[in-house]
Amino acid sequence: MSEDIVLRAEHISVEYAGRRPTRAVRDVTIELRRGEVLGIAGESGCGKSTLAYALARMLKPPAYLTGGSITFFPAGGAPVDVLALDGEGLRRFRWNKIAMVFQSAMNALNPVTSLAQQFTDIFAAHRPDLDAATRQRRARELLDMVGIDPARIGSFPHELSGGMRQRVMIAMALALQPEVIIMDEPTTALDVVVQREILDEIERLREELGFSVIFITHDLSLLLEISDRLAVMYAAEVIERAPAELVGQTPAHPYTLGLLRSFPDMRSARRELRGIPGNPPDLRSDFPGCPFEPRCEFRFEVCPTAHPALGPPAGRTVAVPPAPPGGADWQVACHLHDPQYRPGGPPAGLNGVPAADVVRTETQVGAERSGGDT
Amino acid sequence: MSVLQVTGLTVEFGQRGGAKLRAVEDLSCTLRAGQTLALVGESGSGKSTVVRALAQLQKRAAGQILLDGQPAAGRGRALRAYRHRVQLIFQDPFASLNPMHTVRHHLARPLLLRDGHPRGPALDGAVHDLLRSVNLTPPGEVAAKHPHELSGGQRQRVAIARALATGPDVLLADEPVSMLDVSIRLEILNLLDRLKRDRNLAMLYVTHDLATARHFSAEIMVMYRGQIVEHGPADEVILRPAHPYTQVLASAAPDPAMSRQALADARRQRQAARAARTAELRESALGQGCRFRTRCPHAMPVCQTSPPDAPAGPGHRALCWLYDPAARAGAA
Numbered sequence: 001m002s003e004d005i006v007l008r009a010e011h012i013s014v015e016y017a018g019r020r021p022t023r024a025v026r027d028v029t030i031e032l033r034r035g036e037v038l039g040i041a042g043e044s045g046c047g048k049s050t051l052a053y054a055l056a057r058m059l060k061p062p063a064y065l066t067g068g069s070i071t072f073f074p075a076g077g078a079p080v081d082v083l084a085l086d087g088e089g090l091r092r093f094r095w096n097k098i099a100m101v102f103q104s105a106m107n108a109l110n111p112v113t114s115l116a117q118q119f120t121d122i123f124a125a126h127r128p129d130l131d132a133a134t135r136q137r138r139a140r141e142l143l144d145m146v147g148i149d150p151a152r153i154g155s156f157p158h159e160l161s162g163g164m165r166q167r168v169m170i171a172m173a174l175a176l177q178p179e180v181i182i183m184d185e186p187t188t189a190l191d192v193v194v195q196r197e198i199l200d201e202i203e204r205l206r207e208e209l210g211f212s213v214i215f216i217t218h219d220l221s222l223l224l225e226i227s228d229r230l231a232v233m234y235a236a237e238v239i240e241r242a243p244a245e246l247v248g249q250t251p252a253h254p255y256t257l258g259l260l261r262s263f264p265d266m267r268s269a270r271r272e273l274r275g276i277p278g279n280p281p282d283l284r285s286d287f288p289g290c291p292f293e294p295r296c297e298f299r300f301e302v303c304p305t306a307h308p309a310l311g312p313p314a315g316r317t318v319a320v321p322p323a324p325p326g327g328a329d330w331q332v333a334c335h336l337h338d339p340q341y342r343p344g345g346p347p348a349g350l351n352g353v354p355a356a357d358v359v360r361t362e363t364q365v366g367a368e369r370s371g372g373d374t
Numbered sequence: 375m376s377v378l379q380v381t382g383l384t385v386e387f388g389q390r391g392g393a394k395l396r397a398v399e400d401l402s403c404t405l406r407a408g409q410t411l412a413l414v415g416e417s418g419s420g421k422s423t424v425v426r427a428l429a430q431l432q433k434r435a436a437g438q439i440l441l442d443g444q445p446a447a448g449r450g451r452a453l454r455a456y457r458h459r460v461q462l463i464f465q466d467p468f469a470s471l472n473p474m475h476t477v478r479h480h481l482a483r484p485l486l487l488r489d490g491h492p493r494g495p496a497l498d499g500a501v502h503d504l505l506r507s508v509n510l511t512p513p514g515e516v517a518a519k520h521p522h523e524l525s526g527g528q529r530q531r532v533a534i535a536r537a538l539a540t541g542p543d544v545l546l547a548d549e550p551v552s553m554l555d556v557s558i559r560l561e562i563l564n565l566l567d568r569l570k571r572d573r574n575l576a577m578l579y580v581t582h583d584l585a586t587a588r589h590f591s592a593e594i595m596v597m598y599r600g601q602i603v604e605h606g607p608a609d610e611v612i613l614r615p616a617h618p619y620t621q622v623l624a625s626a627a628p629d630p631a632m633s634r635q636a637l638a639d640a641r642r643q644r645q646a647a648r649a650a651r652t653a654e655l656r657e658s659a660l661g662q663g664c665r666f667r668t669r670c671p672h673a674m675p676v677c678q679t680s681p682p683d684a685p686a687g688p689g690h691r692a693l694c695w696l697y698d699p700a701a702r703a704g705a706a
Contacts, residue, residue, distance in 0.1 A: 043555040191582055192582065192626040193622055193626045194416075196626035200641050204645065221629075224628075225629070225637060259557060261560075262559060263556070263585070264586060265585065267612070267629075270589060273560045273564065273589055274560060275557050275558050275561040275564075276561075279528075
C-alpha cells in the first residue's frame with residue numbers, strides 16, 4: 001500500500017497566532033498517490049492554501065504548525081520525515097522534491113530581473129555544479145517544454161501575458177524535476193481559454209514526466225474534470241474525500257452538494273439556481289458540532305452538538321467497489337451517513353442516487369425558452 | 375420598451391507614440407426594462423470600458439446614448455440626473471465602500487443628494503427599506519455597522535442597496551460576484567434578478583462566466599478585443615455559438631458531464647490544433663481585418679478584411695465572414 005504513496009500528511013493542524021488564534025487547518029489527513037492529481041476544493045478562507053503551505057514547509061509566522069506529521073516517500077528511497085528537516089536539509093528538500101506554483105504569477109516572479117536570471121538563480125542555489133552554459137540550455141528547454149518560445153528568455157515578467165507568466169511559473173516548478181507539485185489556484189486569475197491551455201499543458205507534462213499534483217482551487221467543476229481524487233474542505237477541515245469522477249454525480253456531504261449547485265452547468269436546462277445561504281464561519285471559533293450545520297438544509301438534532309468524523313458514506317456500496325485505484329476510499333464527515341443517527345440512510349440527493357438538479361445532461365434547446373428571462 | 379439605447383459607441387485611449395488604442399469599437403445595444411443583457415468576454419476585451427462609458431465616467435470618442443429616447447447629457451445638472459437613473463455595481467465590494475463610514479452613511483448620502491430627502495426618522499426608514507430590499511436584516515443593526523464588520527456578500531448587498539437608493543431605471547453590474555465566495559454568488563445573482571423584476575430595471579450584467587450569463591440573461595453579447603463579435607438570445611449564443619471565438623470560449627469551460635475518455639480526446643484535439651498554429655502566428659500584428667483570425671480555426675483569406683455583421687439565426691448576429699452569403703458562396 002505505502003509504496004504507491006508519495007506524500008502522506010496526517011492530523012495536520014495550523015494556527016495563525018493572535019489574541020484569539022485562527023485555527024485555519026484542523027486535524028487534516030491527506031495522502032497523495034504517485035502520479036495522481038489530488039484536488040483540494042473549498043471556498044476562500046477554508047484553509048486550503050494554508051494546508052498547501054504547510055505541506056511544503058512554507059508557513060511563515062504568524063502561522064504555526066501545531067500538530068501532525070508529514071512523510072515524503074521518494075521514488076526508490078527511504079521515507080523522509082518532512083517536519084524533522086531543517087536548515088540545509090529543508091533547503092535541499094523544497095523545490096527539489098516538492099515544488100509550488102502560486103496563484104499570482106506577477107507577484108511570484110521577480111519584476112526587475114529577466115527570466116534567464118531567475119532560472120539561473122534556481123540552478124545556482126540548487127544545482128551549483130552546473131556550468132553557466134548548461135544552465136542557459138536547461139532554462140531554454142524548460143521554456144520550450146511549457147510552450148514558450150525560448151527566444152523570450154531575455155524577457156522581463158511584465159513583457160509577458162498572464163498566461164505566459166503562469167507557464168513560466170510552471171516551468172520553474174519543473175526545473176529541478178520534483179516528484180510533487182503543489183498548485184495553488186494556478187489558473188484562477190486567467191480567463192477560460194487561457195486556463196484551458198494551461199490545464200492541457202499540465203496534463204501533457206504530467207503524462208511525460210510523471211509527477212504528482214496537489215491542485216487547489218475553489219472551482220469545483222474544474223476540479224472534477226482534472227483530478228483523480230478530491231478532498232473538499234470546509235471551515236478548516238476535510239469534510240469529504242471522494243473519487244472525482246463519481247462525486248460530481250453523487251456527492252455525500254450537503255456542503256459538496258451545495259458547492260456543486262453553485263456552479264450552474266452551462267448547457268443544462270434552465271432551472272432555479274441556488275447557492276448556499278449564510279456565510280462561512282469564523283475560524284477563530286470552536287465548533288462543538290458540525291461547522292456546516294448553520295447553513296445546512298438537512299440539519300437535524302445532533303448536528304449542533306456532536307462533531308462528525310470522517311467515515312464511509314451510506315448508499316455507495318453498489319457504486320464504488322469494484323473500485324478503480326483510489327475509488328474505495330470515499331469518506332464523509334456528516335451525521336446523515338451515520339447509521340446510529342440515521343438508520344434509514346441519508347436523504348435523497350446525498351444517498352448515492354444522482355439528484356435531479358445535480359446530474360448534468362445534454363439538453364435540447366430552442367423549445368426551452370426564447371426571449372425574456374424570468 | 376427600450377430604456378437605454380446605445381449606437382456606435384467607440385472609446386479611445388491616447389497612447390504614447392501617437393496611435394490611439396480603440397478599447398471599444400462601434401458598439402450598439404439596447405437595454406430594456408425588466409430584462410438583463412449579458413456582456414461576456416476575456417479580461418482586457420473592453421467590458422469594463424463599456425460600463426464606464428455607459429455610466430459616463432469615460433468620454434466616448436463617438437456614438438450616441440439615448441435614455442428613454444433622450445440624448446444623454448454629458449455635463450451639469452442633466453448629467454447628475456442621468457447618473458441617478460443609471461447606477462453602477464462594482465466588482466470589488468471591499469474597495470467600493472468607504473471603510474470610514476457606516477452602512478447608514480453609504481445609503482443616506484444618495485438619498486439626501488438626489489432630492490433632498492427629509493432627515494430624521496423618515497431617512498432612517500428609507501435606509502431600512504433599502505436594507506430590507508436586499509435582505510440585510512435586522513436593518514437597524516446592519517445600518518450601524520462599518521464595512522469591515524460585514525462579509526463580502528453582505529458588503530455587495532450594501533453596494534446594491536446604494537445603487538437602488540437613487541431610484542435608477544438602469545443597473546450596470548460589472549462582474550458583481552467574481553470577488554465573492556462561490557457558495558454565495560448565486561444568492562447575489564438571484565437577488566439582482568429579483569430586484570430587476572420587482573423594479574422593472576434594465577440590467578447590463580458584465581461577466582466572464584458563460585454559465586451564469588446564460589442563466590440570468592435574456593440576451594448575450596460576446597466581446598473580443600473591443601468589438602462585439604456575437605449578439606443574440608442567451609440560449610442560442612451559448613448552445614449554438616455562431617462566432618468561432620464564442621465556440622472556443624464555450625468549449626473551454628469545464629464540463630463535468632464529460633467522461634474521462636471524452637476529456638482526453640478533446641484535449642488531444644486541442645493540442646493538435648494549437649500545434650498547427652505556430653507561436654509566431656499567434657503573436658503577429660493585426661492591422662486590418664478580423665481580430666480573431668490569428669486564433670481562428672476557420673480563418674480564410676477574406677478574413678484579412680473587416681468582417682461583416684451577418685445574421686446567424688433569428689435575432690442572432692455574428693461579426694464573421696462565415697455568415698456572409700457572398701463569402702460563403704465564394705469559398706464553396
